[in-house]
Amino acid sequence: MDLFSCLSPFVFCSFASGSSGNCYYVGRQDEGIIVDVGISALQVVTALKKNDLRISDIKAILVTHDHIDHVKGLEVLTKDHPIPIYAHSDCLQGLVEGKATKNVDQGLFHEIEPLQPFEICGITVEAFPVMHDGRGAVGYHFNYEGHTLTIATDIGMLDKVVKEEIRRADHLSNEESARFVADAYHTGMKNIMLCHLSENNNTPERAMQCLYQQFRKKHVHPDVNTSIFPLPRHKSTGFVYL
Secondary structure, three states: HHHHHHOOOOOEEEEEOOOOOOOOEEEEOOOOEEEEEOHHHHHHHHHHOOOOHHHHHHEEEEEEOOOOHHOHHHHHHHHOOOOOOEEEEHHHHHHOOOOOOOOHHHHHHHHHOOOEEEEEOOEEEEEEEEOOHHHHHHHHHHHEEEEEEEEEEEOOOOOHHHHHHHOOOEEEEEEOHHHHHHOOOOOOOOOEOOOOOOOOOOOOHHHHHHHHHHHOOOOOOOOOEEEEOOOOOOOOOOEEOO
């Protein structure tokens, strides 16, 4: 472990991000949380291993909504590894009725309430509602010892709650318009990650170009310590220290 990672105990890792599947790790380097399981169970276990983590290090799975690219690996993963599943009640019902998730053990379900913080392995988690056609769709805000992260994907429109939750972060992960990112930017944001880019209708290069165009238009000059990058669709990012 190097000095920088010692100073940054809170980490994020994208295992997959895009219209073909989404899965993220949030936590410490020895235990944490998975957000969405839109890839196969084998891919999850392999990605964890590449980052020196085991499936036993995962203390919870948070689900943003019930669309297949966020839950298709959930049933197989939790059959072999009974990890608690946290989601909005509408999302949990969607899992019960979903073709790929109907056999998930409902004994693992934990219902969450938007804007009501709860704690998992020392991380304070707060869900917030987002405008999307998935059932019980939420984003998540995380706080660990003052290090923060906001994950908000599949957002149909920007309402007041979503804007405020993203502005709370010193880390931004979303599919928002480049215009809003430019408006919301502050120098405390350590990382801006463009996630869930469409495989057919977008490219990382196009998304980055659009973002920088808006920065120039609004005379925004990102701090040299702010990292801005798209998340890869099919491979792990490795740890991003928050």
